[in-house]
Amino acid sequence: MSNRxxxxxxxxxxxxxxxxxxxxxxxxxxxxxxxxxxxxxxxxFLDWQSEDLAQFYISNELPDGFVCSNYFRVLxxxxxxxxxxxxxxxxxxxxxxxxKVLEPGPPSLGKIYNKxxxxxxxxxxxxxxxxxxxxxxxxxxxSWVDDFSPDIVLLQxxxxxxxxxxxxxxxxxxxxxxxxxxxxxxxxxxNKSLSPLYHFYRRSYKKQFERxxxxxxxxxxSNEMLQATYNExxxxxxxxxxxxxxxxxxxxxxxxxxxxxxxxxxLGIGRHKPLIEIASALHAASANAYLDVYxxxxxxxxxAELRSCPGLRLKGFVTYEEVSRIMTESDLxxxxxxxxxxxxxxxxxxxxxxxxxxxxxxxxxxxxxPANIACVxxxxxxxxxCVITERDALxxxxxxxxxxxxxxxxxxxxxxxxxxxxxxxxxxxRLFREIxxxxxxxxxK
Numbered sequence: 001m002s003n004r005x006x007x008x009x010x011x012x013x014x015x016x017x018x019x020x021x022x023x024x025x026x027x028x029x030x031x032x033x034x035x036x037x038x039x040x041x042x043x044x045f046l047d048w049q050s051e052d053l054a055q056f057y058i059s060n061e062l063p064d065g066f067v068c069s070n071y072f073r074v075l076x077x078x079x080x081x082x083x084x085x086x087x088x089x090x091x092x093x094x095x096x097x098x099x100k101v102l103e104p105g106p107p108s109l110g111k112i113y114n115k116x117x118x119x120x121x122x123x124x125x126x127x128x129x130x131x132x133x134x135x136x137x138x139x140x141x142x143s144w145v146d147d148f149s150p151d152i153v154l155l156q157x158x159x160x161x162x163x164x165x166x167x168x169x170x171x172x173x174x175x176x177x178x179x180x181x182x183x184x185x186x187x188x189x190x191n192k193s194l195s196p197l198y199h200f201y202r203r204s205y206k207k208q209f210e211r212x213x214x215x216x217x218x219x220x221x222s223n224e225m226l227q228a229t230y231n232e233x234x235x236x237x238x239x240x241x242x243x244x245x246x247x248x249x250x251x252x253x254x255x256x257x258x259x260x261x262x263x264x265x266x267l268g269i270g271r272h273k274p275l276i277e278i279a280s281a282l283h284a285a286s287a288n289a290y291l292d293v294y295x296x297x298x299x300x301x302x303x304a305e306l307r308s309c310p311g312l313r314l315k316g317f318v319t320y321e322e323v324s325r326i327m328t329e330s331d332l333x334x335x336x337x338x339x340x341x342x343x344x345x346x347x348x349x350x351x352x353x354x355x356x357x358x359x360x361x362x363x364x365x366x367x368x369x370p371a372n373i374a375c376v377x378x379x380x381x382x383x384x385x386c387v388i389t390e391r392d393a394l395x396x397x398x399x400x401x402x403x404x405x406x407x408x409x410x411x412x413x414x415x416x417x418x419x420x421x422x423x424x425x426x427x428x429x430r431l432f433r434e435i436x437x438x439x440x441x442x443x444x445k
Contacts, residue, residue, distance in 0.1 A: 010218055021436055023053055054144075054148045057072075058074055088140075088402060091289050128161050134162075153179070155212075160205070165208055181219075182226065217439040218239065219237070220238070223351045241431060244424060246360075247356075261279075263291060264327070274369065276306065276309045278334055279364070281398040285399040291312050292435075328361050365415055369389065386401050386407075
């Protein structure tokens, strides 16, 4: 029986399966086991009936049958083509047997589409203008929403105003509530800039977000530090639900002479630099100790830097199923953040979705990064990982963690306890259900 089946059976035996409110999820990514955003959203609905879920999303990806089977997708390139031509493009998906790649637009539009991912002021302004024009919006979209007849909208917060606008218009026109899922501090990320376009899009975004917070009935945050930051600005009902995991400790391989540490995740935002430092420290501690790095390299220059480190082995991208196996078979798991001024400021509320899996893996977890970052503070306060915040302490701490099995076991014990207490899927399912049902029942009263 699958993990989902086991969870649903336990919940059913306890008698808490009830009629679910019909939830329309609006987000950039679709529900998916292989994407962190899609997997996090999907974990809230493991005990939901699929007919009570629908999702509107805009990324060029396909759902994998994970929790939901009713989707409406419009891509950026389709919204752009509609903006120029007036012709509507969309894709409704019921199940997963659909084409994997939609026909690309003309080369000139394709270049613009590829460029939109760059976080520049002009790209924010153009992308918001294209979507806010509503030229992308076919009558079939409203018909799809009305046919589903949602009781509530769940919006995953992002840094573009247009998705907030779509969610609010969908909810207010049908007089239904909104619950916000927020894992980022985008509202507070004001930078110094001389660009009028920058200040224009930031004012527009913040105004739209403030409208959302006035209307939303409840906000779910990914960690306490993020919740506290928003509580200082907004008076609102909120709850923290940390990422859940159903990962279980695996069986270690016997007779392997190598000590293998593994990093699995994003290699952007300067993260490759602390990973190289960790790999060098590991290899200095033992000639048979290596850091295996799994993930896509952002460019050839970063890939060359990683490959030039003797203690680091670049392994490339792997699926989530492979991630789970690699985690449980490793001797050490690693997470790292760059100790730059930008990282300390821009990533202070960062909380990787893989932290829950690392805690539940039965493998010692080593974290290297600035002390003010949310996940670093959380792990240090709970003594659930070997946390290193100063470069001067790296070499000796790594040497100790490689040499001392007892030290690793101490962190493992604390990590497993924390995973059971704070990252438990059944507890999260129950809490999320109570929030949604409470909002639907209390809306308008």
